[in-house]
Amino acid sequence: MDILDSNMILYSAAVGLMLIGIGGIVISNHLIRIIFGIALLEAGANLLLLLSTYHEGASAPIIVDGNVPAMMADPVPQALVLTAIVIGVGILALALSLAIRVQSAYGTLDMREVRLKLEQEISDEAGIEMPSSSHAPAVITAGSAAAQQEGGS
Amino acid sequence: MRRFTAALFLLGLGMMIAAIYQHMDFSNTAVNAGQAINAVAAEETGAANFVTSVVLAYRGIDTLLELTILFTAAMIGGMVLGRRRVDAPRDPDAGFILRTGADLLFPLLLVVGMYIILHGHLTPGGGFQGGVILAVAFFVPLLARPGITLIDQRVVSLVEGLAGATFIIIGLLAMLDGKEFLTPLLDKGEFGALISAGTLPILYLAVGIKVGSELAGLLAHLAEAEALD
Numbered sequence: 558m559d560i561l562d563s564n565m566i567l568y569s570a571a572v573g574l575m576l577i578g579i580g581g582i583v584i585s586n587h588l589i590r591i592i593f594g595i596a597l598l599e600a601g602a603n604l605l606l607l608l609s610t611y612h613e614g615a616s617a618p619i620i621v622d623g624n625v626p627a628m629m630a631d632p633v634p635q636a637l638v639l640t641a642i643v644i645g646v647g648i649l650a651l652a653l654s655l656a657i658r659v660q661s662a663y664g665t666l667d668m669r670e671v672r673l674k675l676e677q678e679i680s681d682e683a684g685i686e687m688p689s690s691s692h693a694p695a696v697i698t699a700g701s702a703a704a705q706q707e708g709g710s
Numbered sequence: 711m712r713r714f715t716a717a718l719f720l721l722g723l724g725m726m727i728a729a730i731y732q733h734m735d736f737s738n739t740a741v742n743a744g745q746a747i748n749a750v751a752a753e754e755t756g757a758a759n760f761v762t763s764v765v766l767a768y769r770g771i772d773t774l775l776e777l778t779i780l781f782t783a784a785m786i787g788g789m790v791l792g793r794r795r796v797d798a799p800r801d802p803d804a805g806f807i808l809r810t811g812a813d814l815l816f817p818l819l820l821v822v823g824m825y826i827i828l829h830g831h832l833t834p835g836g837g838f839q840g841g842v843i844l845a846v847a848f849f850v851p852l853l854a855r856p857g858i859t860l861i862d863q864r865v866v867s868l869v870e871g872l873a874g875a876t877f878i879i880i881g882l883l884a885m886l887d888g889k890e891f892l893t894p895l896l897d898k899g900e901f902g903a904l905i906s907a908g909t910l911p912i913l914y915l916a917v918g919i920k921v922g923s924e925l926a927g928l929l930a931h932l933a934e935a936e937a938l939d
Contacts, residue, residue, distance in 0.1 A: 639761065643780065657935050
C-alpha cells in the first residue's frame, strides 16, 4: 500500500482522531478531559463515515442551476453524519450537565476522588467498613443501622 | 502502569483498524445505494439537494428517531440540572462589547437560521444546521446577560411538541393517502424553486424548529445551572 496515497492520509487522520479520543477517555482522570475525548472520538467517527464513500473529484450531491455534475458524492453517509453531529452536540451538553452535578455533589471532577467518595458513601449507607479491595469480604461496623437491625431480629 | 496498558490497548486497536482497512476498498462500496439515489432522487422527490432527499424522504423514519434521541438528551439534561434556587448567586453581566455584540447578533442569527432551514432542499444546509443556529441565537444573549429570562421553558416545550407533531402528522397523512409513512406529498413544483419538492421543506421547517427549541432549552438549562464555588 502506498503510504503517501491521499486516501491513506485521510483515513489515518480519521482513525488517529478516534484513537486520540479513546486514549483520552481511557487515560485521563479529569471528567472534562474525558468529555473532550468523547468529542474527539465522535469527530473521528464522523470523518471515517464520510470518507467511506469518498471519491476524489466528486462534487457535492446538489444540483445547482440544473447542471448535473459528472460524479456526485454518495449522499447517504452525508445524511447520517448530518444528524450525528447535531445529536453529538446534544450528548455533549448532557455529559456536561452531568459533570456539573458531579462537581456540585462531590466538589471535584477528578474521577479517582469521585470514585473514592462514592465508595465511602455506599459503605456508609450499607453500614459496612470501606473494603480494602474489591475482593475483601464486607465487615459490618459496630453501631451502624445494619448492625442494630441484626441484633434486634 | 495504567498509562502503559492504555497505550498498549490503543496500539492494538489501531493495528486492528489498520488491518481491517487493508482489506477494504471503501471508495467503491459493494452497495451502491448512494449512486442509485443520485440517479433517481431529482425525479422522485424534486429536491435539488440530494442529502435532504435522503434525510427526509428515503430515511425519514430514521430522522424521526434521531429527533427522539435529541429530545431524550434535552429532557434528561433538564431533569439532571433541575431548577435553580431563587436566591442562588448569578454571574455578573458581561462587558460592553459582548453585550452590544449579542444585541446585534440576535436578529442576524435568527434570519440566517431561518434562511438555512427554508433553503434546505436547494442548498447545503437544512433543519438540523439551521436549528442549531436558531438555538445559538437564543443562547448568545444569555451569555451576555446571565440574569435575563429570554425564553419561557413552557413555551419552548409547546413549540417543540408542535413541531414534532407536525412531522408525525405529515407522515401519517401520507398513510391516509395509501402510501408509506413519510412519503413526500403535494406537487413537486418547479425544480430548484424555493417552493418545490412537496412536503420536504415543511418537514425540514418542523425539524429545524424542533432542533432549535430543544437545543435552546438545553443550553438555557446549562446556563441556568447554579454557579459553582
